[in-house]
Amino acid sequence: MAAQQELQVQQKREVDKAQEPTTPMRAFLPTADIFETEDALTVVLEMPGVDRDNVDVSVENGIVTVEGRINFNKYKGLQPVYSEYNIGPYRRSFRISGRVDQDKIRAEMRDGVITLVLPKVEEAKPRRIEVR
Amino acid sequence: MIMGYADPFEAFFAFQRALENRLSSDWLGDTTAGTGTYPPINVFQQGDDLVAIIELPGVNKEDLNIQAKDNAIRVSGRKSIDYPEEVSLHRRERVSGVFDRTLAVPMQIDPDGIKAEYNDGVLVLFIPRAERDKPRTIEIR
Secondary structure, three states: OHHHOEOEOOOOEEOOOOOOOOOOOOOEEOEEEEEEOOOEEEEEEEOOOOOHHHEEEEEEOOEEEEEEOOOHHHHOOOEEEEOOOOOOOEEEEEEOOOOEOHHHOEEEEEOOEEEEEEEEOHHHOOOOOOOO | OOOOOOOHHHHHHHHHHHHHHHOOOOOOOOOOOOOOEOOOEEEEEEOOEEEEEEEOOOOOHHHEEEEEEOOEEEEEEEEOOOOOOOOEEEEEOOOOEEEEEEEEOOOOEOHHHOEEEEEOOEEEEEEOEOHHHOOOOOOOO
């Protein structure tokens, strides 16, 4: 059963740089699930260490971008002695189709996981055609 | 190593580099059951004590078990992902399942004094060093 599967570590992938960065800070790609129901597309992103106040979701030119920042103050005064993962801001963008009602996009954050619900426009919803 | 920088970004880069350098550290050596297994752990020193920061996004607190004995701390639990019914999955990168990992630290700790916090998908364990393990200054008479 899938739910009993023993978990494996997923290495964090760095964000591909479309533009040259001006700072040497590394950003990471949050792992994502995307699924579709009749009414909406849902995008779920894992950003451990990011709280609600440090996440930005923006929609511009049909691209939805999620950015999460790490509150670095929590690491003040800590000396690393052993490390298995790196930390850094998260960033990921998705191109959304015209079938999404951009004004109704909503987001919810819980336990380091953000859920974006992208409702479909009315015309894109499946419809049952009655046979007469 | 990361104290008192004027530029917060510089502190962050230094920290990322420090973490990177520690990736090959053998500090935990063979003591940690399964390096590279889930969940990934970072260990920091804070004064005499240790802080372990573990990335566990999307886990319910109730599904998380932490046990401590001697110098070993066991973190186990289950991460479940619920998809709604009648759904078509376009992308599936998140993983779900069970995990069980034991962190054995190479020093005497006070198992009763361990504190755990789970916030924003990150589990933080505060691990106090045992009093008897702390270095003592011996006075010469």
